[in-house]
Amino acid sequence: MTLGYIFRRLMAVILVLFVVTFAVFAITMILPGNAAVMILGEYGTEEAVAAMERILGLDKPWHIQYIDWLVGVLHGDFGQSLRLSLPVADVVGDAFWNSASLAITALLSVTIIAIPLGALAAIKRGSTADLIIGIFSYIGSSMPEFVTATMLLIFVAGPALGLLPAGGFIAINESLGGFTSHVILPATTLGLVLTAHISRQVRSEMSEVLSSDYIRAARLKGLSEHRVIRRHALPNSLAPAVAVISLDIGYLLGGIIVVEEIFAWPGLGRLLIYALENRDLPVIQAITLVLATVYALSNFLSDIAIAILDPRVRYA
Amino acid sequence: MPRAFRTAAGITGLGLLLIVMAAAIFGPFLAPYDPQVFHPTNRLEGPSAAHWLGTDQFGRDLLSRILNGAPSTIFFGLGATLFGVGAGSVIGVIAGTAGGWIDSIIMRILDGLLAVPELLFTLLIVTFLGGGMGQAMLAVAVAFTPGMARIARSSVLSIRTREYVLAAVARGEPSRYIILREVLPNAISPIIVESTIRVAFAIMIGATLGFLGLGAQPPSTEWGLMVAEARQFMFRNAWTVAVPGIAIAMAAMGFNLFGDALRDSLDPKRNE
Numbered sequence: 115m116t117l118g119y120i121f122r123r124l125m126a127v128i129l130v131l132f133v134v135t136f137a138v139f140a141i142t143m144i145l146p147g148n149a150a151v152m153i154l155g156e157y158g159t160e161e162a163v164a165a166m167e168r169i170l171g172l173d174k175p176w177h178i179q180y181i182d183w184l185v186g187v188l189h190g191d192f193g194q195s196l197r198l199s200l201p202v203a204d205v206v207g208d209a210f211w212n213s214a215s216l217a218i219t220a221l222l223s224v225t226i227i228a229i230p231l232g233a234l235a236a237i238k239r240g241s242t243a244d245l246i247i248g249i250f251s252y253i254g255s256s257m258p259e260f261v262t263a264t265m266l267l268i269f270v271a272g273p274a275l276g277l278l279p280a281g282g283f284i285a286i287n288e289s290l291g292g293f294t295s296h297v298i299l300p301a302t303t304l305g306l307v308l309t310a311h312i313s314r315q316v317r318s319e320m321s322e323v324l325s326s327d328y329i330r331a332a333r334l335k336g337l338s339e340h341r342v343i344r345r346h347a348l349p350n351s352l353a354p355a356v357a358v359i360s361l362d363i364g365y366l367l368g369g370i371i372v373v374e375e376i377f378a379w380p381g382l383g384r385l386l387i388y389a390l391e392n393r394d395l396p397v398i399q400a401i402t403l404v405l406a407t408v409y410a411l412s413n414f415l416s417d418i419a420i421a422i423l424d425p426r427v428r429y430a
Numbered sequence: 431m432p433r434a435f436r437t438a439a440g441i442t443g444l445g446l447l448l449i450v451m452a453a454a455i456f457g458p459f460l461a462p463y464d465p466q467v468f469h470p471t472n473r474l475e476g477p478s479a480a481h482w483l484g485t486d487q488f489g490r491d492l493l494s495r496i497l498n499g500a501p502s503t504i505f506f507g508l509g510a511t512l513f514g515v516g517a518g519s520v521i522g523v524i525a526g527t528a529g530g531w532i533d534s535i536i537m538r539i540l541d542g543l544l545a546v547p548e549l550l551f552t553l554l555i556v557t558f559l560g561g562g563m564g565q566a567m568l569a570v571a572v573a574f575t576p577g578m579a580r581i582a583r584s585s586v587l588s589i590r591t592r593e594y595v596l597a598a599v600a601r602g603e604p605s606r607y608i609i610l611r612e613v614l615p616n617a618i619s620p621i622i623v624e625s626t627i628r629v630a631f632a633i634m635i636g637a638t639l640g641f642l643g644l645g646a647q648p649p650s651t652e653w654g655l656m657v658a659e660a661r662q663f664m665f666r667n668a669w670t671v672a673v674p675g676i677a678i679a680m681a682a683m684g685f686n687l688f689g690d691a692l693r694d695s696l697d698p699k700r701n702e
Contacts, residue, residue, distance in 0.1 A: 126541075133542025141554050248439070256683035258634040260641045261675035264657060268668045368549030372638055386550070387642070390557045402554065406545040413545075 119421060127414045134406040135187070139180050141402075142395045187403065193396040197389075205385065206400045213370055213381030215286055219297050220304040221359075221366060228309045229355055232316025233348060236324060247313060254310025259369050263303045263376045271299060281378035300377040304369050308362050315358040320351040353424040360416030367405050435691050443687025450681045454504035457497035465490060465498040465651050474667040484669040486660055492673045499651030499674070504681060506567055506645075506652075507633035513571035514632075515625040518578025523617070525579065526586030527609055537583070543576040552635060556644045563652070566645035570632050581624050585617040592616075619696045626689035630682040637678045653678050 150166035151158060158166070167173050171182055186193060192202035235247040271280040278299055284292030323329065324347055332342045371383035378384070382401050389397035435444055453460075463481075469489030476484045483492040525536040543551070555569035589595060590613065598612050637654030639645030646652030648659065653674040660670035 129538060130541045130545050133538060134545050137542055137546070141558065144558060252439070252683055252686060253679065256630065256634075256679045256686055257675075258638050258641075258654075258678060258682075260638055260654070260657065261678060264661060264664060264671050264675060268664050268671070272665050364544075364547045368547035371549055371553065372642070375642070386553070390553060393557075398554070398557075402546060402550060405547055405550055409547060410545045 120418065123414055123417050127410050130410050131407060134410075135184055135403060136180070138399050138402045138406075139183060142399050143176060183399075192400040195394055195397050197392045197394045197397075202396045202400045205397065206382065206404060209380060209382045209385045210404060212283060212285075212379065213374065213383065215293070216297060216300055216374070216379055216381060217304070217366055217370055220301040220308070221363070223301060224305045224308045224312060225359065227305075228312035229316050231309070232313035232355075233320050233343075233351070235313065235317040236320035237343065239321060244317075247317070251310040251314045254306045255314075257306065259303050259307070259372045260376060262306050263299070263373060266299050266303060267376075281376070283379050296377075296379075300373045300379055303373050303377075304366060307369070308366060311362055311365075312355065312358055316351060316355050319354040320347060323347050323350045349423070353420045356416050356419050356423065360413050363412045364409050367409055435695065437691070439687050440691035440694075443684055443689075443691050446680055446684030447688045450500070450504060450684045453497055453500035455501070457500035461491075461494035461497040463491035463494040465495040466649055474663055474670065476667065476669060483673050484667065486656075486670045487663045492669065495651045495656060496653070496673060496677050499653050499656060500677075502563065502646060502650060503633060503637065503653045503678070506563065506636040507629045507681070507685070510567045510570035510632040510636065511574065511625050511629045513568070514574025514628070515578050515621065517571065518575040519582040519621055521575065522579035522582025523586055523609070523614070526583040526590065527613070533583075536579075540576045540579055544580070548573050548577075549635065549638070552639070553644070556639060561644045561647065563646050563650070566636060566639045569639075570635050574628060574632070578621070578624065578628075582617065582621055585620045586613055589613050589616050623689055623693040623696060626685055626692055630685035630689070633678065633681050633685070
């Protein structure tokens with residue numbers, strides 16, 4: 115792979131993130147609510163509000179405010195939370211790692227389950243296994259997270275069985291067992307939709323590959339079916355699978371908002387809902403920027419991975 | 431009927447879609463009880479001859495509430511998609527036909543907007559507009575616009591260089607004729623397929639917003655809100671959350687399966 119390709123992709127990511135900072139800033143500029151009034155409370159005098167606006171820089175024109183904010187962000191300074199009286203970087207930083215532990219657990223288990231499932235459905239096309247996987251994938255992709263989560267709570271965490279805790283969080287470095295028992299339900303909720311989507315995509319890619327001429331040639335050469343699948347079919351279905359997974363990361367990042375709220379997981383999603391309810395603008399800005407950065411970077415990494423897996427992309 | 435609609439998945443999709451649309455159009459007239467009347471003596475009952483799907487925490491008939499909530503849930507999805515697809519297609523067709531720097535600028539802005547996860551984008555807009563059904567619908571439509579614009583643009587681009595378009599250009603047809611009569615009719619099928627599947631997604635997001643308290647407001651019978659209101663009582667009567675939950679899943683699945691069948695029947699490669 116050429117360095118030029120990586121460089122061009124990286125420049126595109128930076129450009130996207132620049133547009134995002136602008137959009138994020140614009141959205142919070144037009145959101146109702148005055149930060150100075152929020153800090154002082156409803157009964158702040160007019161002079162006090164004006165003084166606070168000067169301290170916060172709200173009296174400056176919007177483009178100066180944007181540049182000040184952007185310079186701060188580039189130095190890792192997202193300002194002060196309006197509600198929690200803590201630096202935004204600290205609050206969001208803690209929540210970020212909690213969310214990451216949930217999202218990575220979900221994504222890893224989904225990848226391990228969905229790709230073999232999709233491949234199996236494609237190899238045994240038309241069989242009962244294919245039918246069951248197909249039905250599961252349609253049901254999975256038609257259930258919103260809050261429905262899945264509620265069902266899991268009733269049947270797994272409810273008083274009838276009470277197998278797993280209904281919510282809460284224990285950090286992975288405190289107790290691995292505690293983390294695992296708390297992560298299973300939210301990760302399953304997030305994973306259901308993704309598994310459904312990814313396995314269906316892998317199935318359709320793999321079916322297309324299996325009906326291609328070079329697979330027929332490999333079979334006619336007398337290669338064992340096992341070798342045809344492992345050496346010829348699977349590697350060619352992987353690049354599209356990576357593309358689907360990277361698109362689904364956007365879905366996952368949206369999904370954690372609902373799932374964290376339901377399972378009381380102290381991550382970015384839960385913090386975002388709190389910040390939206392309380393109009394905590396600096397926190398909203400920081401979370402939106404962090405989620406968009408994660409999404410843009412994961413797309414970048416997947417483009418690189420696809421270029422490694424598929425030579426046609428590299429030399430195009 | 432096209433071949434793709436004769437498969438098991440196609441028939442199921444068509445069937446679910448008919449049920450869901452019938453519920454959305456005729457539901458409120460078919461409801462056996464008043465969906466808002468309390469029956470304090472019949473709280474949290476399971477299914478029975480009198481109440482086919484049981485009753486909720488106030489003794490309200492669940493079947494009646496589901497039927498009554500069908501229009502707001504389904505038409506929310508259809509409306510949001512329609513507006514999103516309309517706005518997105520216009521932007522995408524402009525970018526695709528204009529090309530050059532106009533295309534570049536539009537695409538960079540779209541890339542930036544697409545980097546924000548859809549649900550997060552919707553939540554930000556809803557917060558700006560304030561909670562409520564109309565605001566939530568507008569928010570979902572705006573959040574759908576960049577993705578639809580991308581699809582419309584790429585389908586216009588792939589058609590712009592086809593021989594029959596080049597032939598029309600060579601014949602000296604005016605560009606309005608080329609766009610309206612040659613490019614659009616052929617670019618429209620990927621847009622239709624994508625928007626059918628998006629309706630499922632819009633219904634799910636709408637219900638999620640209702641669930642979070644940012645969409646439909648009480649005493650609405652929107653299905654997501656029904657799940658949220660019944661959650662406190664879910665361990666005493668699982669039907670109160672299962673019924674609206676399954677209704678949402680059925681509606682979304684109908685549009686998903688129908689969209690897939692539509693895609694297969696419009697794709698000449700898969701419909702020999």
